[in-house]
Amino acid sequence: MEACLYGPIDGFYTTGGSAGRRGDFITSPEVGPLFGAVLARWMDSVWESLGRPHGFTVVEAGAGSGTLARSVLAAAPQCLTHGRYLAVERSERLRSDHPDGVEPLVDLPAGPVTGVVLANELLDNLAFSLLHGVDDTWHQVRVGADQGGLVEVTAEPCDPPVPLEPVDGARIAVQTEASQWVSRALSILEAGSLLAFDYCTTTAEMASQSPGEWLRTYAGHERGGNPLDAPGRQDITVDVAIDQLPTGASTMSQADFLTHHGIRDLVDAGRLAWSERAGIGDLEAIRARSRTIEAAALVDLDGLGGFTALEWVAGP
Ligand SMILES: C[S@@+](CC[C@H](N)C(=O)[O-])C[C@H]1O[C@@H](n2cnc3c(N)ncnc32)[C@H](O)[C@@H]1O
Incomplete structure (x- = not known):
């Protein structure tokens, strides 16, 4: 998985794979700017709870081409007036697309950070090992090369x-x-929150299902083939077993998280803006109108809304 996704010459994310309409799969930030606008409100709520510190830092990990960063910056949260936005992305190609106003990084900063660490659909893209039950014992499954495959x-x-x-x-x-990535992110966080959105499961649930239910591949907005086929040409992604991560996270559905942080207010404001500007029909009016459709996709419990929001709070 590590080589297939991140190999320096022909890894999926090295050579051309990405989230987005012109990419391979749609994520919440790629639905439109509403997700980032709600997260900007969440960032301000963390900033308020910490006493509005100067130098509040947002670390977005697995930032892809910077779509979420663009939406958050466009929403102009108060916490960033005297703060920083660090966008951590492994792929140099994707980092080169990051917008002005963010500091691109290849890995988490050394810390200490007062602020938030945010990771949307990162944990499912980190390489995992595989165990197989044989003769009442768990055995490791390894991958080798054979006749070019x-x-x-x-x-x-x-x-x-x-x-x-x-x-x-x-x-x-x-x-x-x-698990190690979450521990490392928590270790740099002096005060604030680590928030991860992902499709989650438990280890026991995995064992009770066929692996095809929790291990998937994607390319060009289609489900891909066997993970061992076409190395580097398809995304490989796995449900995240919550019971293998560091403890202490509060969990709720993405739908509940977005509702709690005011997605409805933003949709209502969009409706009002549309009714006032529909006659003008400018870009701002269209954006306001599209919030309703974006919200429906982001809170749909059978889709993105059913993802889990995991939040670890670090504090003095
Ligand atoms: C599924 S994409 C999600 C992109 C974006 N967060 C979104 O929601 O659209 C995962 C991204 O994480 C990046 N990535 C994987 N491991 C990483 C790591 N250890 N540090 C930073 N970025 C990483 C990949 O290169 C890829 O761009």
Whole structure:
């Protein structure tokens, strides 16, 4: 997964893969600017709770081409008047598209940070290991090369990431990288919040399902093939097992999170702006009008609204 997505020569994100209409899949920021506008309100609420500090820092990780950063900056949250927006993105190609007003970084800053760390659909894109139940024991599944293709090799017995009885034929992902990434992000956060949005599961739920339900591939807005096929030409993404992440997060659906942080107010303001400007029909009027449609997609519990918002609060 690491090589397929991030290989320096032919990794998916190195060579051309991305979120967005002209990319391979749609994420919440790519639906339109409303997601960023709500997150700007959330950032201001964290800033207020910390006593409105100068130098409040937003660290957006897995920032892609900077779409979310553009929306947040356009919403002009007060916390950024004397603050900074750091956009962390591994892919140099995507980093080069970041807008003015953000500081592009290849990895998390050293810290300490007072502010927020934000990651939309990052954890599902971090490489995981795979275990397979054989003879009442979990075994690691390794990937090797064979006649120009990639093949699975079942290797040595291995402890599961959380206590879980092995079931013959079952598979689970081991998400050490995602867990370590969350720990690292929390370690740089002196005060504030770490917020991650993703499609989530538990390790036991994975074991009870066929792997095709929690391990998916995408390319050009279509479901892709087997993860071992076409290395570097399709996204590989996995549901995030919450029970493998550091404890202490509060969780709610994306729909509830956005509702709690005022998505309805923004939609109502958009409706009003549309009714006042519909006759002019300018870009601002159209943007205001499209908020209703964006909101429907962002809170749809069968789609993006059903994602989980995980928030860890760090504090003095
Ligand atoms: C699924 S995309 C999400 C992009 C964006 N957040 C969005 O919601 O549209 C995941 C992004 O995370 C980046 N990425 C993966 N691992 C990373 C890491 N350790 N640090 C920073 N970016 C990373 C990938 O290159 C990719 O652009």
